[in-house]
Amino acid sequence: MFFKPNVEDENMGLEYKFSCTSPLEKAFEKMLLLRKTESLIESLLESGKIYGPCHLGLGQEAVSVGVIDCLQNEDAVFAGHRGHNAYIAKTNDIFGLLSELGRKASGCSRGYGGSTFLTNKARGFWGTMPILSGPIGAAAGVSFGSKLIGRGQITVVFIGDSLAEQGIFHEVLNFSSLYRLPILFVCENNGYSCNVKINDRQPARSIVDLAEAQKIPAISTDGNNYFEVVKATDRLLEICRSDDGPVFLEAKTFRQSSHTGFVRSKDIGVERDCDEIKYWNARDPIVQFKKVNCFNDLHYWENLEVKLTYKISNFLDRTWKAVESKSEVDPKEFYGKSLSDKVELSSIENIKFRPEVFGNLDKKNHTYLEVLQDAIQEIIQADPKVLIIGQGQSSPWDSGKWVAKFFKEFDGRQIFETPVSEAATTAVGIGLAIYGLRAIVTHPRFDFMLLAMDQIVNQAAKIHFMSGGKIRVPLVVRVQLYRGNGQGAQHSQSLHSMFSHVPGLKVFMPAVPTDVSTLLKIAVYSDDPVLFIDDKWLHDWNNFMPDQTDIDPINPGPRCICEGTDITIVGIGYTTRLCYEAALELKAMGIQAEVFDLRVLNPLDCQLIVESVKVTGKILVVDMAWRNCGVAGEVLAQVFEHMSSIQKPCFYSRRLTLPSTGAPASGVQESDFYFDRKVILEEVMKGF
Ligand SMILES: Cc1ncc(C[n+]2csc(CCOP(=O)(O)OP(=O)(O)O)c2C)c(N)n1
Structure with missing residues (x-):
């Protein structure tokens, strides 16, 4: 059904x-x-009136209209980079689309998305995304969310044929089939990816085979024939709505325009095949519609076409004039700025935490792991909207240890074991988050999480920005950082610096046990994605638990854990523990070290550290990670940027980091590779 405006x-x-x-x-x-x-749009591109890439859907109209005609208003639609047709068919929001292309503040993504990021959730169109791997996973997440809430909503995602060449496609199909998600995948197979034919990219088999291999009912149809598309979609939706499982439609079609832009005869630097264009023009969906439907009265339909064309052209003229009269996006306004500046929290007054929302003070004499376990249990029990998905959650070891005590109670309701599909699991988490749930995706290692880098950096961290602030992604990605134990170079990487580089992604790396609880709650109720780093070498730490009642949930920056006036030492995750222990020894030697736990790596606020260096004139930053382009260097840079305001000259500034090599697998080499408290003491003494 077409959306009726309210x-x-x-x-x-x-x-x-x-x-x-x-x-x-x-x-x-x-x-x-x-x-x-x-x-x-094609002519506006040609005349330079609109800006940026546009992937036109000329020739592919029957797929979008046919599929969307079979939907209910409340069904959710996602599409890829070639998404104008689906957007219009679902929303009828041509003004919002044209405004977006004109980068106007009145655009459906307020001018921040452009042609490839269109959103209008109020009308059931959740988003197009320019990275091919984006929409399919987010759609599966929304579908998962609607299944859990029991809304009976179907999610539809339009994808191109090239997606079948990407890992995320197979991961999401596997995930959707396993969880029997109510989702319809529509593959608009137009035979090309940019200028490359499908036969040069895929072996001779049907895309439908790939869906069927995942036990997903699938149909291949003539995507240029509206009636065939409707027939196939209706059949598939019947299965999907009654059986609650995914279905797959391949609609064979052809784009009449080039990959992007307005020159129809050219495709990324090569001439297009004229005979092929001619062949498909004869099968144009509008021509076919008239033919199939004419009942020997072609004249009637041609007359209707003339009348409607006149009316539509007038409407489009008026609409474009209205768009032109609107103001462009404010060149000085950037949503991203507010994203990296502070944490925004949703209303949480209905959630009862003990003894108060932030800062549980009853955690004395418990280890980091015990505090973490207690905090996640408290959150899950208090709020049915919080979900945990990830590998190993059903195992009481390793990654599942934090929920082991109550896993059975929440299994399949709020905690879900997932396939070994880092990208799809993270993408589903993004979908759950934009659906309105509070999703925690967990990864057992940083190393494995790299397979989800695209979802974290390209999707989770960008969606709020690209939607002009319209879509929030309240996602927590919890990653376990585990080093040593002979695990070697592919199971021990501390990649916190890499992720701290990205605007739109907050990075929390608590060390002090009390903070674990507080920061986890802030992460869960932050309206933006947070990477929460769970440092396994801290799991048994319980010898230091200062209360901190004044933690600012909006700006939870570094924390001073030991006061001193002789040297400033900054720890990051596990090294905070080493720095604290070193400070105790230094005290016995008569050196008063001021120790900070950096705690929040993005946004990074070094003001307290700068104030400390003003007094001590010496700084050592200790990071059990690589030096080059790392957070330790960033802390020093921020301190030096404030040098002019530092009264006392800073005559000692050092970083203690790991050697620039992979982590060894041998125990002997490991003890050389990872430094301990003694090495910190040696570094400190160089400053005296
Ligand atoms: C992950 C990723 N890789 C590459 C691109 C660049 N790219 C944009 S569109 C496109 C072709 C996509 O082809 P297809 O899926 O068949 O859709 P079509 O453009 O034919 O509609 C490519 C390679 C991208 N956007 N995302």
């Missing part, structure tokens, strides 16, 4: 009003509306 819609006065009332004529009118809108 009174709250922003662009109501600019709606296209359909003339046709019979379903067939209306479908025809919709296809023409899509065609004419894309043609207008």
